Amino acid sequence: xxxxxxxxxxxxxxxxTVMTLSGPVTATWPTWLRALSLTGVVVxxxxxxxxxxxLALSVRWxxxxxxxxxxxxxxxx
Numbered sequence: 074x075x076x077x078x079x080x081x082x083x084x085x086x087x088x089x090t091v092m093t094l095s096g097p098v099t100a101t102w103p104t105w106l107r108a109l110s111l112t113g114v115v116v117x118x119x120x121x122x123x124x125x126x127x128l129a130l131s132v133r134w135x136x137x138x139x140x141x142x143x144x145x146x147x148x149x150x
Contacts (some may be wrong), residue, residue, distance in 0.1 A: 076131055080123040084115045 092099045102126045
């Protein structure tokens with residue numbers, strides 16, 4: 074859940090900022106159309122680009138922590 078949230082939150086933030094900056098164009102769109110266009114960009118970007126990279130990074134970090142913890146335990150004996 075955390076990996077997904079960490080991946081999607083910045084994408085939504087950037088998307089909302091872009092929509093705000095393009096105010097004259099998207100301001101007149103109905104809410105459902107703005108949400109459709111935002112999620113149409115955010116979801117594929119998150120699924121195919123961002124989440125796999127963040128997940129791989131989190132797996133490497135967890136394995137590093139595990140190795141570090143095991144090394145610390147072996148030094149205690």
